[in-house]
Amino acid sequence: MPVQLYDTHSRSLRPLEAETEQALRFYCCGPTVYGPAHIGNFRTFLLQDTLRRVLEVDGQPVHHVRNLTDVDDKTIKGAMQAGLTLQDFTRQWTEKFHADCTALNCLPPHDEPSAVEHIPQQIALIEQLIEQGHAYATDEGSVYFRVSSFENYGSLSRLKERELKPQSKNSAGQRNDADEYEREAVSDFVLWKQRKPEDGENFWKSPWGEGRPGWHLECSAMIESSFKGATLDLHGGGVDLCFPHHENEIAQSECAHGRPLCKHWFHSAHLMVDGAKMSKSLGNLYTLDDLRAKGFSPMALRYALIAGSYRQQLNFTIETLHAAQSALAKLERFATTLLDKAGQKTSDLKAYIQASDPKLTGRFASAWEALGNNLNTSAALGALFGVVGSNPAPSLNESEARDTLSAFGALLYALGLSLFTEQVAKANTPDDIQALAQERWEAKQSKDYARADSLRKTLLQKGWLIKDSVDSYQVEPNDGQT
RNA sequence: GGCGCGGUAGCCAAGUGGUAAGGCCGAGGACUGCAAAUCCUUUAUCGUCGGUUCGAUUCCGACCCGCGCCUCCA
Known part of the structure; x- marks a missing residue:
């Protein structure tokens, strides 16, 4: 159709x-x-x-x-x-x-x-x-x-x-x-x-x-x-x-x-920023580099900009970008479960993102239908997350997982979304912070939890967040990604 | 004034004549030494007032409010 x-x-x-x-x-x-x-x-x-x-x-x-x-x-x-x-x-x-x-x-x-x-x-x-x-x-x-x-x-x-009728001035207030x-x-x-x-x-x-x-x-x-x-x-x-x-x-x-x-x-339709038309004087005119400097990836911007339907003015805010970044992360998790089932690696996803052999029927049919119906990207993303939410991966065999990946990939291609692309640049961690973090990790390893917690608190007060995994840890600025 | 687009949960945002997708945030729970991450659960009667209808958020009318264009603009 x-x-x-x-x-x-x-x-x-x-x-x-x-x-x-x-x-x-x-x-x-x-x-x-x-x-x-x-x-x-x-x-x-x-x-x-x-x-x-x-x-x-x-x-x-x-x-x-x-x-x-x-x-x-x-x-x-x-x-x-x-x-x-x-x-x-x-x-x-x-x-x-x-x-x-x-x-x-x-x-x-x-x-x-x-x-x-x-x-x-x-x-x-x-x-x-x-x-x-x-x-x-x-x-x-x-x-x-x-x-x-x-x-x-x-x-x-x-x-x-x-x-x-003739006007003496245009909307920018300049003489005509x-x-x-x-x-x-x-x-x-x-x-x-x-x-x-x-x-x-x-x-x-x-x-x-x-x-x-x-x-x-x-x-x-x-x-x-x-x-x-x-x-x-x-x-x-x-x-x-x-x-x-x-x-x-x-x-x-x-x-x-x-x-x-x-x-x-x-x-x-035009993009609005914080509810107003973008303009230099309002300080709400962003370039891609401006947003990169705030730690957002271009892909998050792409997602944010296509998340509303095109005939509607879209109100852009920094919060919109946070939402986009989180949504993208969710798609990556979904992709990971499918790739696991298909016995493939993260890097194999690229091969599925293509325009050919869409296989968009079945699970992704409603997402596809939305795109074909006046480019309703918003509804398409909604439908996509409907599938993501009821993650089908666990019940699939390897070949079914690959078919699902094909359909998912075709949809990603249509939306122009690529996953697992660039890591958001992390701010450099100062040496003293690094040292404290290391000290905390060692305290934790020796099960000195009181000391570990106290150091965590100290770091938090200095604006740094510790995230542990099984055998390592990360230090991140605790400023909400902006 | 003319032409056009809107007003849906804390934010962003779909949609339908039969009581409203999705994302984010928040809250509760599971898990975790504590966190983080993850997973589960949870949050609306659709600007106002009338009308049509068995039934309207969805159709019609009026009104209120926001925004865009009217020879700069994506």
Whole structure:
């Protein structure tokens, strides 16, 4: 049964199907590489990755393309401030983005086009739009899209039902393009921006003079070149991109090419932090490294970010991460019992985590059903823990245990969860603490419990916790993992 | 003002016209010299008020509250 997914355009649940024998054409608006991505960005990318994985396990191949925005106001400004060329500046942040994605177990897209590498395609697209009367150049050397020339403008976000009145400020409180009085209409958006002094050396030659492409244009151009002129099956992004970005993409692409840009729109809701929108001023904007520094693993973050369903705003807190970490540990225990039964080692689990041969019926059927029903990751995890809670391992023989591992592994693949990955870095234990701990251990070994307990108490007062096992002990900071 | 999404246990969060998954935390118990870990048990009537219905948390209406977008944003 094909995966069902809510489509923003038709506002309905629809099956996600590619043309026969074709990979599903899936395009995602990628990051602007001017700094480290924050966890809100990653929620969207993680959800897209999860959807792709679900489709693959379901037997639907996907051609996944996600662009890099490596030219815009922020990248140019960042490069100038850093005293780097735009290319060097964006390269370092692209590498950081890739490293973070890898840590979060995101499959790399099959194609990752960059805006800078598609300047000629963007210029050609503009020329085409001008020729067709959908765009116009101004005396100053900018080019705008003529919104009034596209009858269906606004269909994705129901713009006709909105009051499209000019505003003097946008929601960030900034003036709206004060210098763009030259536009025919306020709703017209820029395709080509004339060169400005603050752009430095970051400009390209064009038929309209030196300048650079507008943001919306790059996606239209890259989609066209990555998918060789075919209509997309699926296009994804955060809800905020719905308008104007995706609306403008539709206008540009459909006017230029005379065919639908995309059949199905996938928008994920925003991540909130501590009940509020993330922002630097509130101090609640986290990057992956911020959370690592607090001792959380990337996998815990992945779990936390996919634990809520994608159409719902997810409220992220540090407590959420604790919960994720504990939940992951529980899955690892479950895996261990199954591996034992199957006569295999922890390291053998990897072989089971794959998209092929899902065998997702039986025990994990309801988890799988949830994923196929509008990517309900939350319900899927619930169903998974239903199985974990009634741990079937003890009653299985070796071959049954292996089958269960296959099904479990396919589910882990779909969710993008890997187990037994990295150990959370433990803080270094100071020598004096180490010495006290050793002293306590020796006291315990000689059954001097009074002394052992007293030393335990001393260590606890100093903020360190002793955890014994049969023949060894560990010392950990007793600060609740944060 | 326009468009959209929500309000479910201490926290996070699914879901259904017939009295509500799951995770975390907490509590109790088992185990342990004591702890830790682990295991078992345990914690809700679903924002408010009406309506429809044999029956609503689930459908309809009104209201209250929170959040997002309205050309910066994943």
